[in-house]
Amino acid sequence: MFRRLINKAKNLFSKGKEKKHMKKDEMQISKNIEENYKQIEKLFAKSEDVTIRRFIMGKGDVKAFALFIDGMINKKLVDDDILKPLMLSTRSIKPSEEKIPNVYNWVKERVLVTDELKETTSFKKSVDAALSGDAAIFIDGYDRALLASTRGWEERGVQPPTTETLIRGPKEAFTETLRINTSLLRRKIKNTKFKLESMVIGEVTGTQVVIGYIEGLANPKIVKEVKKRLKDIEVDSILDTGYIEEYIEDNPLSPLPTMHRTERPDAVASKLLEGKVTILVDGSPSALTAPTIFMEFLLTSADYYQRAIFSTFTRWLRYISFVITLLLPALYVAVISFHQEMLPTPLIITIAAEREGVPFPSFVEAILMGLMFEVLREAGTRMPRPIGQAVSIVGALILGDAAVKAVLTSTPMIIITALTGIGVFVIPSVDMALTLIPLRFLLALLAATLGLFGILLGMLIITIHMASLRSFGIPYLSPLAPGTYQGLKDTLVRAPWWAMNTRPQLMTENEVRQDINQKPQDPEDNEENLIDE
Structure with a gap:
C-alpha cells in the first residue's frame, strides 16, 4: 500500500518536472530563416492545406516567408494586405542602401497594413497563430515573427434559438464562432468595465476559452476562482462547454447541475449584470454562467420581457409542473400499493377495474412506461426534424393503445406517464429536465418499498443534498x-x-x-x- 503511494508520488513529481522542463526549453525562433523553414516543413509534413509562401523583399536583399492555412484565412486579406505590400511595395527599396537599420521594424511600422498585428519570439506561438487562422511572417536575420490577423473561415450566421424559444424577446442565439459570440454580448453591454479575458486550453486542440465579467459587479474572489479552475485543466481536447463544465463544477458526482448553460446572449447579459461570470468556448454555440442557484433552472428570459403578474403566473405553472414531473409516478405507485383508502371509492374501483389482468405490479408498470417514454423522446430528438415529431406522437399513440389492449399496462398509468412527460417539456432547462429522470425512478422505488413514507424520505434526502451544494461558494438553494x-x-x-x-x-x-x-x-x-x- 505504502509502496503504491510512493510510486504514485514519484510519477506525479516526474511529470511535473517534465512539464516544467518542456516549458523551460520551449523552442525559440531562429535568426536563420532556412532553419525556421525546415522546422516548419517538418512540423507540417503531409499537410496539403498548409501554405508556406517564400519571397524576397526589396532589391534581393532580405529573404522572408509567410505561413498560413488554406481554408482558415481570408485570401484577399493575405494577398492585398500582406504579400502585395511585402513583395511589390518594397521592390524599389534596398535596405542596405537606404540605411534602414532594422528591417523588422520597418516592415512592421511602414509596410504591413493589417489592422491587427502582433509579434512573438516563440516558435510554438507562431505555429499556433497560423493554426488559428493568422498569417505568421518570418524575416531572415531576426528571431521574431509577425502575426497578422487574416481569419476568414466559413461560419454560421446568427440564428434564432432552437431550444430556448421565446414569444417575446430577442431572437438571436450564440454561434460556433467565438468572436461573434463576444460581439453579441458587447452589443448588449456597452461598457468599458465589461472584461473579456482569453486563455488556451487543450494540448492537442488548442481551444480558445474566454472568461467574461463586469468589473465592479462580479465578486473578485469568484473571478479568481474561475480562472484558477480553468488554468488547472490539463487535457488533450476541449470541444464544447460541456467539457469545461465537468472539469470545474462543484460536486461533479451530484445529479443536480451546478452551472447554468444557455444559448441566449440576452440571458448571459442579464446574469453578468447580476455579478456572475460567463465562460465562452470557441466552437460551442452555448455559454456557461457561474455561480448558479437552483431557481435559475426554472426561470426564463421571457419572465423579464412580460408584465410581472403574468410572469409570476407562468413561473408557478413551472413550479407545479416540476413537482408533478418529480412526484406523480411515485405518488401513483404509493397510493395503489399501500394507501388505497386515500382515494374516493368510485375512483379506486375504476382504477382496480382498469388494472384487472395487468401482470405487473404498479412499480414495474411505472418504470416500463417511463423508460418507453424516454425512448420515444430520444428517438424524436435524434431523427430528422420533419419526421421526428410525427414519429414521437404516432409512436406514443400506437404503443399506448396497443399496450392497453394487450393488458400490459392500464389506462391510468398511460395518463400518469403523459402528464409526467408534458411536465418535463415545461421545464426551461434541458440539464434540469434530464436530472429529474433518475430522481423520478428513485422516488418510485422508495414509494414501492415504503409507500408515502418512502417518498418523504426521498424528498428529505434530496433536500438535504441540495442544501449542502455550493456553486463557487454560493449556497445552491x-x-x-x-x-x-x-x-x-x-x-x-x-x-x-x-x-x-x-x-x-x-x-x-x-x-x-x-x-x-x-x-x-x-x-x-x-x-x-x-x-x-
Missing part, C-alpha cells in the same frame, strides 16, 4: 435558504422592475441596481393640467 426578502422578489414571484432595487446579495458586493423611487405615479393630481395642455 439561495435565496430560499438562506432566505432574503429582496431575493424572494425574483424567485417565488416576479416583482415589477421598479420594485427590484437590488441585485442578488450573495453574488456581488455592489447590490444597488437602481434608485428606489422608480414606481410610476398616478397622474390624477395632474389631470387638469394634462387636459389643458
Whole structure:
C-alpha cells in the first residue's frame, strides 16, 4: 500500500518536472530563416492545406516567408494586405542602401497594413497563430515573427434559438464562432468595465476559452476562482462547454447541475449584470454562467420581457409542473400499493377495474412506461426534424393503445406517464429536465418499498443534498435558504422592475441596481393640467 503511494508520488513529481522542463526549453525562433523553414516543413509534413509562401523583399536583399492555412484565412486579406505590400511595395527599396537599420521594424511600422498585428519570439506561438487562422511572417536575420490577423473561415450566421424559444424577446442565439459570440454580448453591454479575458486550453486542440465579467459587479474572489479552475485543466481536447463544465463544477458526482448553460446572449447579459461570470468556448454555440442557484433552472428570459403578474403566473405553472414531473409516478405507485383508502371509492374501483389482468405490479408498470417514454423522446430528438415529431406522437399513440389492449399496462398509468412527460417539456432547462429522470425512478422505488413514507424520505434526502451544494461558494438553494426578502422578489414571484432595487446579495458586493423611487405615479393630481395642455 505504502509502496503504491510512493510510486504514485514519484510519477506525479516526474511529470511535473517534465512539464516544467518542456516549458523551460520551449523552442525559440531562429535568426536563420532556412532553419525556421525546415522546422516548419517538418512540423507540417503531409499537410496539403498548409501554405508556406517564400519571397524576397526589396532589391534581393532580405529573404522572408509567410505561413498560413488554406481554408482558415481570408485570401484577399493575405494577398492585398500582406504579400502585395511585402513583395511589390518594397521592390524599389534596398535596405542596405537606404540605411534602414532594422528591417523588422520597418516592415512592421511602414509596410504591413493589417489592422491587427502582433509579434512573438516563440516558435510554438507562431505555429499556433497560423493554426488559428493568422498569417505568421518570418524575416531572415531576426528571431521574431509577425502575426497578422487574416481569419476568414466559413461560419454560421446568427440564428434564432432552437431550444430556448421565446414569444417575446430577442431572437438571436450564440454561434460556433467565438468572436461573434463576444460581439453579441458587447452589443448588449456597452461598457468599458465589461472584461473579456482569453486563455488556451487543450494540448492537442488548442481551444480558445474566454472568461467574461463586469468589473465592479462580479465578486473578485469568484473571478479568481474561475480562472484558477480553468488554468488547472490539463487535457488533450476541449470541444464544447460541456467539457469545461465537468472539469470545474462543484460536486461533479451530484445529479443536480451546478452551472447554468444557455444559448441566449440576452440571458448571459442579464446574469453578468447580476455579478456572475460567463465562460465562452470557441466552437460551442452555448455559454456557461457561474455561480448558479437552483431557481435559475426554472426561470426564463421571457419572465423579464412580460408584465410581472403574468410572469409570476407562468413561473408557478413551472413550479407545479416540476413537482408533478418529480412526484406523480411515485405518488401513483404509493397510493395503489399501500394507501388505497386515500382515494374516493368510485375512483379506486375504476382504477382496480382498469388494472384487472395487468401482470405487473404498479412499480414495474411505472418504470416500463417511463423508460418507453424516454425512448420515444430520444428517438424524436435524434431523427430528422420533419419526421421526428410525427414519429414521437404516432409512436406514443400506437404503443399506448396497443399496450392497453394487450393488458400490459392500464389506462391510468398511460395518463400518469403523459402528464409526467408534458411536465418535463415545461421545464426551461434541458440539464434540469434530464436530472429529474433518475430522481423520478428513485422516488418510485422508495414509494414501492415504503409507500408515502418512502417518498418523504426521498424528498428529505434530496433536500438535504441540495442544501449542502455550493456553486463557487454560493449556497445552491439561495435565496430560499438562506432566505432574503429582496431575493424572494425574483424567485417565488416576479416583482415589477421598479420594485427590484437590488441585485442578488450573495453574488456581488455592489447590490444597488437602481434608485428606489422608480414606481410610476398616478397622474390624477395632474389631470387638469394634462387636459389643458
